[in-house]
Amino acid sequence: MAPRVGLLVTCLVDLFRPEVAFAAMRLVTATGATVVVPRQSCCGQPAYNNGDRMGACLIARQVVAAFEGFDHVVVPSGSCAGMVTHHYPRLFQDDAEFGPRARRLAARCFELTQYLADVAPLQPPAGPPVTVVCHESCSGLRELGIGRQARTLLARAGATVVEIAAPEPCCGFGGTFCVKFPELSAAIADRTCRSLAATGADLVVGADLGCLLNIAGRFGHLGGGPPVRHIAELLDGPPTAPPIGRS
Amino acid sequence: MSREAILGRIRAQLKRGPLEPAQAAACDRRLAAAPAALLPRMAQFADRQALTAAFCQRLTAGGAELRRVTAWPAVPATVAAMLGPAGRPALGLAPALAMLDWAAAGLTVVPGPARPAQPAAITKAVAGIAETGSVVLASGPETPVTLNFLPDIHVVCLEAAALVASLEDGFGAARAGGLPRSITLIGGPSRTADIEQRMVMGAHGPRRLVVLLVGDHGG
Amino acid sequence: MTGSIADGPADFRRAAVAALADPALQQALGRNGFAQRRAQAIAALPEYPELRAAAAALKDHVLDxxxxxxxxxxxxxxxxxxxxxxxxxxxxxxxxxxxxxxxxxxxxxxxxxxxxxxxxxxxxxxxxxxxxxxxxxxxxxxxxxxxxxxxxxxxxxxxxxxxxxxxxxxxxxxxxxxxxxxxxxxxxxxxxxxxxxxxxxxxxxxxxxxxxxxxxxxxxxxxxxxxxxxxxxxxxxxxxxxxxxxxxxxxxxxxxxxxxxxxxxxxxxxxxxxxxxxxxxxxxxxxxxxxxxxxxxxDNGRTALMGDARKAMLRCIRCGACLNHCPVYGQIGGHPYGATYGGPMGQVLTPALAGLGAARDLPQASTFCGRCAEVCPVAIPLPDLMRHWRDEIHQQALDPPRHRLALALWLWLARRPRFYRLAVRAASFGLRALARGGCLTAAPFAGGWTRGRVLPAPTGPSFFTQYRSGGNEP
Incomplete structure (x- = not known):
C-alpha cells in the first residue's frame, strides 16, 4: 500500500515560494506515496529561538497532532525538519503525553532531500546540463547530518555539482537573527555569496528557503551573482518560476 | 567567609549538602589513582626503536636541534661543538651535570641557577615524551628552574633510557621520587605568533633548544 | 585603528556595526588561520571523538x-x-x-x-x-x-x-x-x-x-x-x-x-x-x-551556572575554537561583545558574570549555525545554552517591547491556522504590490533586512491560497 506522506509546507515556502511546495508534492508523489497537506501554520521556531518555550510548545502540539497520523512527514527545509526531529523531543522531554508522541513523529519526519535520497529513492527527470553549487543549511548539516543527499539527487538529475573552497559557511540568515542583527546578517551573507559566486556555477541551490532568501537577497543588493533556487524546483523538471528575487 | 560561601553555593546549585561519606571516599580514590588513560595511537609504540624515532622526529619538528651521544663522557665535547663561539663565555650548568669534565672540552661552566648574561645553560631532563616530542624538566637543587628559561640557548641532556611514550608516563617519571616543585615540558624554542599570526622564534625564552640524547637504547 | 570597543555588553549592536565598517579590523580578521590549523591537527588525531567525550565526562565529574x-x-x-x-x-x-x-x-x-x-x-x-x-x-x-x-x-x-x-x-x-x-x-x-x-x-x-x-x-x-x-x-x-x-x-x-x-x-x-x-x-x-x-x-558568577544545563559552560578550557569558527565573531572580532570573553563562549558566560540585563543582546547574537558546539573540545552545547539564556530573557521580559509584541502577535496567529492563512495571504498580496522586478528594496516592518539585501517578493498567492483554490483543501 502506498505510504501516506504529510507535507509540512513551512511558513517561508507558503509565503514566498509556493512552487517549492508544489514541486515537493510532485516529487514525493513520484516515489509512489500519497501526499496530504494537513492544516498547519508554522513549526514554532520563532518562539523556540526567541525564548518563548511555552509558545513553542503550544505550536509544537498542533504540529504533532496534525502530522502524527502519517506514515512519513516530509519537510522542504532543514531547519524546520531539525525543529521537529531534534528539538520537539527535547521540548517535550518531561511531558508524559506529548513526549512519546513527539518522539514517534521525530522518527518519521524527513527533510525533502533526505526522503528522496534515502527513504524513498527517486530518479528525477533529467534536467538541463547545468553546473550547480549547493548551499548547505547549518541545521541540515549539524542537526540532521545531511548534505550528501542533495548532491546525489542533483547528480541523478544530470547536473554537475561544484564545491565551494571554504567549507560549510553559515549564510547569516539565522531565523529572526536576520532582522534583529541585519547588518551582521548581511555581512555574513556577503562572505557566503562571494564563495558561492567564486565557484563559477550557473546556479545556486539549497534546501532551506531561509538561507536562499538571504543569499538571493544579498546577490540582488549587490546587483549580480548566479541565480538561486530551491532544490525541489530543479529536481521537478524545468522550473517555471523565475529564480528567487528575480522577475 | 568566602570559602564557605562558595562551597555553599555549589552545594545549593547541585541541590545537595556536603558529599555523603561514600561519595567523598570515591572522589578520594579518584585522587589517589588515575583511571586507565585513553591513549591515542600516536602515544603507543611497537618497540623502543619506534618510540625513540618518534621522539626524535617530533622534537625536531618542533624546532629543536638534536644530537645523539653514545655516552655521558662525550657530552661536553658535543656541547662545545654545537655551541661554537656561543660557548666561549661562562655557561650556566645544572649541578646534576657538574661531574662531567667541561674544562676538557674548553667550556667554562657555573653550576647553579641562571645568571644574567649567560648565553647558554646546560640542564638535565628527567624524561622525554615520544608522543609530543618534549623534554621533561623537574626543578630541584640539582636542576635549577631558571636555567630552562633565561639563557638564549638551552642545552638539555637526556638519557635515551629515560624516553617514555605518553604525557602520563612523562608526568609519572617526573614525580617518581615525589612531586617536584615545578615540572616543565618543553617542545622547542620559545616562539610567538601574536603579530599578524606570523611565527617568530625567540619570544621571551630561549632562541635555541638543543637536546643531547645520551646512550644508544633503541638503536 | 583600534577596532570597535563596546562600552559594555549592552552596546553590542552599535559596536558590531562599527566593527563591520572598520577596514583595518576587517583585514585583521581575514588573517585568522586558526580554523585551518585546527582542522589539520584534529585530522591527525583519529581518537579525537573518544578524547572529546572523555574530556567532557571528566569535567562533568569534577563539576558534580x-x-x-x-x-x-x-x-x-x-x-x-x-x-x-x-x-x-x-x-x-x-x-x-x-x-x-x-x-x-x-x-x-x-x-x-x-x-x-x-x-x-x-x-x-x-x-x-x-x-x-x-x-x-x-x-x-x-x-x-x-x-x-x-x-x-x-x-x-x-x-x-x-x-x-x-x-x-x-x-x-x-x-x-x-x-x-x-x-x-x-x-x-x-x-x-x-x-x-x-x-x-x-x-x-x-x-x-x-x-x-x-x-x-x-x-x-x-x-x-x-x-x-x-x-x-x-x-x-x-x-x-x-x-x-x-x-x-x-x-x-x-x-x-x-x-x-x-x-x-x-x-x-x-x-x-x-x-x-x-x-x-x-x-x-x-x-x-x-x-x-x-x-x-x-567564583564571580560561575556557581550561578551550576544549577541547570548551563553547568556545561564550566567545562570550557578556553581554547578559543568557538571564536575561530563563529560567523559572527569572524565579522566583528572580540571587542563589540563588550566583555572579557567574546564569541560563543562569552555569549554564554558573560550574562552570568555581568548580569543578564546588561548582556541581554549577547545570547541573541547567534545564527545558531552550531559550528561552535561542533568544534568545542569539551562538547559544550553552546547554541542550546544561548537558547537557555533567551528563555530567561523572555521570562524576565528583558527583550525589547517591540520584539515581544511581534512575537505575541505571530504566536496568536500561528495558533489559529485559519487566521494565519488570511494573514499570510494579505502579506503576500502586500509584498507583491510593492515589488519591482521580483524583489523589494524597501518594505514595511523589514527596514533592517532591506538595508543590505533586497527582499525577494512572493512569486504568487500563498501556497495555501493556491492549494485551496485548486480544490485540495484537506
Whole structure:
C-alpha cells in the first residue's frame, strides 16, 4: 500500500515560494506515496529561538497532532525538519503525553532531500546540463547530518555539482537573527555569496528557503551573482518560476 | 567567609549538602589513582626503536636541534661543538651535570641557577615524551628552574633510557621520587605568533633548544 | 585603528556595526588561520571523538563534586606551603591580589596571560594601588600599551596590524632611536623581548593564570609558547595564580587528557612549547623559584551556572575554537561583545558574570549555525545554552517591547491556522504590490533586512491560497 506522506509546507515556502511546495508534492508523489497537506501554520521556531518555550510548545502540539497520523512527514527545509526531529523531543522531554508522541513523529519526519535520497529513492527527470553549487543549511548539516543527499539527487538529475573552497559557511540568515542583527546578517551573507559566486556555477541551490532568501537577497543588493533556487524546483523538471528575487 | 560561601553555593546549585561519606571516599580514590588513560595511537609504540624515532622526529619538528651521544663522557665535547663561539663565555650548568669534565672540552661552566648574561645553560631532563616530542624538566637543587628559561640557548641532556611514550608516563617519571616543585615540558624554542599570526622564534625564552640524547637504547 | 570597543555588553549592536565598517579590523580578521590549523591537527588525531567525550565526562565529574575537589585542592596547596584565597567576586579577588602585593612590598608585578585577571580588572586595580602591572605575553603587552581589552581569548592582539604594533612601540619605547626600522615581526618581537627581560628580575610579584588546577597536589598548570609565564613565575619572589574555580581536575593525568585537546583546538599545535606544573613555593634546598605561592580562586558568577544545563559552560578550557569558527565573531572580532570573553563562549558566560540585563543582546547574537558546539573540545552545547539564556530573557521580559509584541502577535496567529492563512495571504498580496522586478528594496516592518539585501517578493498567492483554490483543501 502506498505510504501516506504529510507535507509540512513551512511558513517561508507558503509565503514566498509556493512552487517549492508544489514541486515537493510532485516529487514525493513520484516515489509512489500519497501526499496530504494537513492544516498547519508554522513549526514554532520563532518562539523556540526567541525564548518563548511555552509558545513553542503550544505550536509544537498542533504540529504533532496534525502530522502524527502519517506514515512519513516530509519537510522542504532543514531547519524546520531539525525543529521537529531534534528539538520537539527535547521540548517535550518531561511531558508524559506529548513526549512519546513527539518522539514517534521525530522518527518519521524527513527533510525533502533526505526522503528522496534515502527513504524513498527517486530518479528525477533529467534536467538541463547545468553546473550547480549547493548551499548547505547549518541545521541540515549539524542537526540532521545531511548534505550528501542533495548532491546525489542533483547528480541523478544530470547536473554537475561544484564545491565551494571554504567549507560549510553559515549564510547569516539565522531565523529572526536576520532582522534583529541585519547588518551582521548581511555581512555574513556577503562572505557566503562571494564563495558561492567564486565557484563559477550557473546556479545556486539549497534546501532551506531561509538561507536562499538571504543569499538571493544579498546577490540582488549587490546587483549580480548566479541565480538561486530551491532544490525541489530543479529536481521537478524545468522550473517555471523565475529564480528567487528575480522577475 | 568566602570559602564557605562558595562551597555553599555549589552545594545549593547541585541541590545537595556536603558529599555523603561514600561519595567523598570515591572522589578520594579518584585522587589517589588515575583511571586507565585513553591513549591515542600516536602515544603507543611497537618497540623502543619506534618510540625513540618518534621522539626524535617530533622534537625536531618542533624546532629543536638534536644530537645523539653514545655516552655521558662525550657530552661536553658535543656541547662545545654545537655551541661554537656561543660557548666561549661562562655557561650556566645544572649541578646534576657538574661531574662531567667541561674544562676538557674548553667550556667554562657555573653550576647553579641562571645568571644574567649567560648565553647558554646546560640542564638535565628527567624524561622525554615520544608522543609530543618534549623534554621533561623537574626543578630541584640539582636542576635549577631558571636555567630552562633565561639563557638564549638551552642545552638539555637526556638519557635515551629515560624516553617514555605518553604525557602520563612523562608526568609519572617526573614525580617518581615525589612531586617536584615545578615540572616543565618543553617542545622547542620559545616562539610567538601574536603579530599578524606570523611565527617568530625567540619570544621571551630561549632562541635555541638543543637536546643531547645520551646512550644508544633503541638503536 | 583600534577596532570597535563596546562600552559594555549592552552596546553590542552599535559596536558590531562599527566593527563591520572598520577596514583595518576587517583585514585583521581575514588573517585568522586558526580554523585551518585546527582542522589539520584534529585530522591527525583519529581518537579525537573518544578524547572529546572523555574530556567532557571528566569535567562533568569534577563539576558534580566541585566542593569536594576544591577543598582537597586547597588542603594540598597549604600542605605544599602555599596560600589559597577564596573569592566570591571580582572585588574580593582584586582585594586578595592587592593584599598579597602590599604584603610583599611589590612595586611592579609581571603578568603571564590570564583571562581571569582580565575578568576581574586586575591591571586597573594594580595601577590604582600604585603597583605597575607589566604584561609579558606579547599580545597582552601590545594591548596593554594600547589600553585595550583583549579581542580574542588566546590571541589578544589579533586585531592589531604590524604597523599598529610598530606605532605603539615607537610611542612607548621612547629611549630607543626614533628612526629605527620596525617593519618586521622579528624586529618587533626582539624589541619587546629586550624591553621586558629586565622586568622579570625586578618584579616583586609574578601573576599568572592557570589552564588547570590539580586537586591531588595543589598545582597550577600553565601552557605558553613564549615562555613568558615561566619567566614570570620562576623569577619573581612571589608567584600568584588567579583562576576560576572551574579549572580543577583531580590528577595530573587528567590534565594530560585535556592537554591533548587544548593546543590542537586552539592553535593546531599538538602541544604548546611550554607546559609547566607549579606546586607550591621554593623548597628548602631549591636554589631558585618563588619563595611564596598564592592561589586566588574566583567564583564571580560561575556557581550561578551550576544549577541547570548551563553547568556545561564550566567545562570550557578556553581554547578559543568557538571564536575561530563563529560567523559572527569572524565579522566583528572580540571587542563589540563588550566583555572579557567574546564569541560563543562569552555569549554564554558573560550574562552570568555581568548580569543578564546588561548582556541581554549577547545570547541573541547567534545564527545558531552550531559550528561552535561542533568544534568545542569539551562538547559544550553552546547554541542550546544561548537558547537557555533567551528563555530567561523572555521570562524576565528583558527583550525589547517591540520584539515581544511581534512575537505575541505571530504566536496568536500561528495558533489559529485559519487566521494565519488570511494573514499570510494579505502579506503576500502586500509584498507583491510593492515589488519591482521580483524583489523589494524597501518594505514595511523589514527596514533592517532591506538595508543590505533586497527582499525577494512572493512569486504568487500563498501556497495555501493556491492549494485551496485548486480544490485540495484537506
Amino acid at each position: 563534586h566541585l566542593d569536594h575537589y576544591l577543598e582537597r585542592f586547597a588542603a594540598a596547596v597549604e600542605a605544599a606551603g602555599g596560600v589559597v584565597h577564596w573569592c566570591d567576586d571580582a572585588e574580593s579577588a582584586v582585594a586578595a591580589v592587592l593584599g598579597v602585593a602590599r604584603a610583599c612590598g611589590a612595586r611592579t608585578a609581571t603578568k603571564g596571560k590570564s583571562m581571569a585577571g582580565e575578568e576581574i580588572g586586575l591591571n586597573a586595580a594594580l595601577e590604582a594601588a600604585g603597583i605597575r602591572p607589566i604584561e609579558t605575553d606579547l599580545g597582552e603587552y601590545i594591548i596593554q600599551l594600547a589600553h585595550e581589552p583583549p579581542s580574542h581569548i588566546i590571541a589578544p592582539a589579533s586585531h592589531k596590524s604590524m604597523a599598529d604594533v610598530a606605532g605603539l612601540f615607537r610611542a612607548h619605547h621612547r629611549d630607543r632611536p626614533a628612526e629605527r626600522p620596525l617593519d618586521q615581526a622579528e624586529i618587533l618581537v626582539d624589541e619587546a623581548r629586550t624591553i621586558l627581560r629586565p622586568a622579570y628580575g625586578v618584579a616583586g610579584l609574578g601573576i599568572t593564570g592557570a589552564n588547570f588546577l590539580i586537586a591531588e597536589s595543589g598545582s597550577a598548570v600553565i601552557v605558553t609558547n613564549e615562555g613568558n609565564g615561566d619567566l614570570t613565575q620562576a623569577l619573581a619572589p612571589v608567584h600568584l595564580v588567579v583562576a576560576g574555580i572551574e579549572k580543577l581536575v583531580p590528577r595530573l593525568e587528567d590534565a594530560a587528557l585535556l592537554l591533548r585537546l587544548l593546543a590542537r583546538s586552539a592553535t593546531g599545535q599538538d602541544l604548546t612549547v611550554y607546559t609547566t606544573v607549579a606546586s607550591g613555593p621554593r623548597r628548602h634546598a631549591d636554589p631558585d623559584g618563588p619563595a611564596a605561592f598564592h592561589v586566588v580562586l574566583i
